[in-house]
Amino acid sequence: MFSENTIKSGCVEVICGSMFSGKTEELIRRLKRAQFANQKIAIFKPATDNRYSEEDVVSHDLHSIKSTPISKPSSMLEIEDDVKVVGIDEAQFFDHSIVDVVQTLANKGVRVIIAGLDTDYLGKPFGPMPSLMAIAEDVQKVHAICVRCGALANHSHRLSRSKKLVVLGEKDIYEPLCRQCYNSVMASGQSE
Numbered sequence: 001m002f003s004e005n006t007i008k009s010g011c012v013e014v015i016c017g018s019m020f021s022g023k024t025e026e027l028i029r030r031l032k033r034a035q036f037a038n039q040k041i042a043i044f045k046p047a048t049d050n051r052y053s054e055e056d057v058v059s060h061d062l063h064s065i066k067s068t069p070i071s072k073p074s075s076m077l078e079i080e081d082d083v084k085v086v087g088i089d090e091a092q093f094f095d096h097s098i099v100d101v102v103q104t105l106a107n108k109g110v111r112v113i114i115a116g117l118d119t120d121y122l123g124k125p126f127g128p129m130p131s132l133m134a135i136a137e138d139v140q141k142v143h144a145i146c147v148r149c150g151a152l153a154n155h156s157h158r159l160s161r162s163k164k165l166v167v168l169g170e171k172d173i174y175e176p177l178c179r180q181c182y183n184s185v186m187a188s189g190q191s192e
Contacts (some may be wrong), residue, residue, distance in 0.1 A: 001100040006168060010108060010110050010112070011100055012103075014115075014133050014136040014138070014140070015027055015113070015116075015140050016118035016141055016142070018117055018119070018154050019176055020174075021154075022142050023116065023117075027089055030113050031085065032065065034111075040080070042068070042080075042087070043089070044067065044087070044089070045068075045089040046071075046093040046094060047094060048166075049073045049089070055069055058147045074143055075104070077101060083110065084111060085111045087115075087116045088102075088112065089115050091127075094128060096128045098132070099132060100113065106188055113119065118133070119155065119156070121158035123155055123182065129161075146178035146181050147176060148181040149178060149180070152178060155173065155178070155179065156175075157175050157176070157177045157182055158174055159172070160173050160176060
């Protein structure tokens with residue numbers, strides 16, 4: 001992982017993992033450290049993600065930081081010239097144009113910190129996340145704890161029967177599972 005003190009030029013950092021793994025918490029931690037170091041920051045999230053707040057980025061344990069909800073990634077290019085760090089939460093919900101936007105920001109000398117789900121509820125790569133991970137200088141994969149066996153969890157198992165790709169929810173709709181428990185549940189067709 002990069003040290004906040006050694007980054008001199010633009011770069012891309014990705015924090016990825018399953019639901020309840022601490023992605024947003026880590027994003028907020030890095031952004032608050034940048035603020036403490038008097039670096040000007042800009043934070044973005046998808047306008048569709050209003051689970052805890054219309055505007056703030058909020059972690060599952062309710063830590064928060066002010067953000068700007070946006071509908072399209074190109075809006076991030078409108079930041080002020082003195083912004084040194086851009087934070088992006090729930091990046092998997094943006095379209096693939098986010099990859100070019102992130103590249104543009106990093107090439108202009110901005111440190112871009114991205115948090116998002118790496119896989120969807122079916123265990124498939126989610127939206128632009130694989131491409132963002134590929135262009136990043138640093139990728140940190142964080143894990144939840146499997147609610148069934150206590151092992152490291154890397155899957156977001158959906159408890160509802162919805163087949164929609166995006167279903168916003170919390171512990172009422174998703175649970176973190178390890179590979180073995182996820183495969184067992186998917187093979188048996190268990191869900192509410």
